[in-house]
Every structure is written in structure tokens, then in C-alpha cells.
Amino acid sequence: MPYVVVYIPAYNEENSIEKVIKRIQELYQGANQKDFVLDVIVIDDGSKDKTAQIAKAAGVRQVVIHPYNRGLGAATRTGLQTALEMGADIAVKIDADMQNPPEEIEKVVRPILEDRADCVFGSRLMGELQYKMPFYRDFGNKFFAWLTSYITGLKVTDATTGLIACHKRYLQVFNIIKDYNETQQMIIDSWGKHMRVMEVSTIFNERKSGKSFIKFNFKYPSIVIPTMLRMYIHFKPLRFFFYTGFSCLFLGLLAALYLMFNQNAFWGDASVSILIIVGFQIIFFGLLADQISFKRK
Numbered sequence: 001m002p003y004v005v006v007y008i009p010a011y012n013e014e015n016s017i018e019k020v021i022k023r024i025q026e027l028y029q030g031a032n033q034k035d036f037v038l039d040v041i042v043i044d045d046g047s048k049d050k051t052a053q054i055a056k057a058a059g060v061r062q063v064v065i066h067p068y069n070r071g072l073g074a075a076t077r078t079g080l081q082t083a084l085e086m087g088a089d090i091a092v093k094i095d096a097d098m099q100n101p102p103e104e105i106e107k108v109v110r111p112i113l114e115d116r117a118d119c120v121f122g123s124r125l126m127g128e129l130q131y132k133m134p135f136y137r138d139f140g141n142k143f144f145a146w147l148t149s150y151i152t153g154l155k156v157t158d159a160t161t162g163l164i165a166c167h168k169r170y171l172q173v174f175n176i177i178k179d180y181n182e183t184q185q186m187i188i189d190s191w192g193k194h195m196r197v198m199e200v201s202t203i204f205n206e207r208k209s210g211k212s213f214i215k216f217n218f219k220y221p222s223i224v225i226p227t228m229l230r231m232y233i234h235f236k237p238l239r240f241f242f243y244t245g246f247s248c249l250f251l252g253l254l255a256a257l258y259l260m261f262n263q264n265a266f267w268g269d270a271s272v273s274i275l276i277i278v279g280f281q282i283i284f285f286g287l288l289a290d291q292i293s294f295k296r297k
């Protein structure tokens, strides 16, 4: 029978962690076991409360403890790596705050069991949200879904979901480069690794205890957007560097034409040469990056 490892990243979630674990055990273990065997592990990311002790007492297979708080991306990396080492066929991430109902684990696992997908993301935005999000979260969700879709060419409706399942094919090749958070990284990375990416509609409830790590400030976008850009450059170096290099060249040639007809232009020939040289240089960087990236394929 396929082996499913559910990993729960948790940071100061002593009020809800037991509820999530118990509910998962109730739904998928013992008498209620489905057509897969399921184990739960918790990645405690340096919680200052009793999260780790409560998780251990609840009888999970393993509690992996980070000695200090490293972030959801780092915890996800640990979760995926541990699941791989445990011999999982499928790894599922679910949040510790009960916002994703554990009933929906099966929804993200099923397409992988049926060999219709390698990575399944539970979209909260394909159906109706179960509560009214603050406007900045709503805007942020739409923006990141758009940006992820733009980068990958996939039709992503939710790039900030917490419910994600992956086949072991992905566990063998994943690369989460940034510690802060995980969802966009996993979508872009799995797309870049030629996985079959799928979204299924899921429910998302309001948080009843604890606090979201996402606040109304610029921290989230200022970390996530550059990370997405770095990943895009990693997977599509030629496209990125050619576009930027050609823009410089094009501007340089336009400037050269302008100078030809207007000798009194105040910025002179140096700008033309700089634009053209820089343009060629950027294109050269693209070729170099391309060599490095196709060596890895």
C-alpha cells in the first residue's frame, strides 16, 4: 500500500497542534485506514511554547525540532527531506492551525495515487472562502497567484496555500532555496523540475487561535518576490538575460540614431557605447547561466 507521510510545520501552535494531529489520526489511521498507510510528523521550528511536547504526547511518528526559529521554508525543507528518508511515496504538508480541515488531505493525495499528478496544491480561491480575508491578504493572494502563473505559464489560482501533496519523484529533486516561506517556491520548483502540477479546490477556515506570521507590512513581498525572481532566472536564464540584454542594446541603438540626427544631444556618445557594451555583456551572462543550468538537467 502507498505510504503517505503528513508533515506539519509548527511554530508556537500549542493551542491547536493536538487537535490537528488527533483529527488526522481519527480520519486515516486504525479502523479508518484508507487505501494508503499514513503517518504524521511534526516539524517544530524552535517554538517557545509546548508545541513539541504536545505533539510527542499525541503519538506522532516523529517530532523534528529546529533548535531555533528558521522559518516555514526551512521547516518545509526538513519535512520533505524527512518524508523522503522515511520512504514516503507521498508527502503532504498541512498547517498546524486547523485552517485547512484534515478531511481535505485525501483530496490532495488522490490525484497522485491515481497517477494524474506529481504535485497537488489545495487552492482556497477556486471555490468560496470560508471567511472574509483582510484586503491586503486578498490582494496579496491574487498578486502572487498572477506572478506565479506568469512565471510558470500554469494557471495558478492560489500561490499561498498551506495544503500541498507531492509524489516521491519530487522529494528526490526538490530545492527550497529560501527559509522564509514555501508555497510559491514549491510551485515554481516543481514546474521547473517537470512535475505534473495540479490544483484542487479546498476549504480554508478562519484561524481560531495563535497568530498568522504574515502581517500587514512589506516583509512578505520583499522576501518572496526576489526569491521568485531568482528561481525564474535559475530555470529560464536565457529568457531573462536576453530580454534585459536586448533592451539595453535596443536603447543603445535608438540613442545612436538620435545622436546621428541631433548632434547637440547633451548626453553624448559615451551613453551609446555603455548601453551597447552592457547589453552584450548581459546577453553573455545569459549564455553563461544557460550553460550552468543545463549542466544540472
Ligand SMILES: Nc1nc2c(ncn2[C@@H]2O[C@H](COP(=O)(O)OP(=O)(O)O)[C@@H](O)[C@H]2O)c(=O)[nH]1
Residues within 6 Å of the ligand: 008, 009, 010, 011, 012, 013, 043, 044, 045, 069, 070, 071, 072, 073, 074, 075, 076, 094, 095, 096, 097, 099, 162, 211, 212, 213, 214
Ligand atoms: N516552521 C515554521 N512554521 C511556521 C512559522 N510561522 C508560521 N508557521 C506555521 O506555518 C503554518 C502557516 O502559518 P500561518 O501563520 O497560519 O500562515 P497563514 O495561514 O498564511 O496566515 C502554520 O502551521 C504555522 O504554525 C515559522 O516561523 N516556522
Ligand SMILES: [Mg+2]
Residues within 6 Å of the ligand: 095, 097, 099, 207, 212
Ligand atoms: Mg494559517
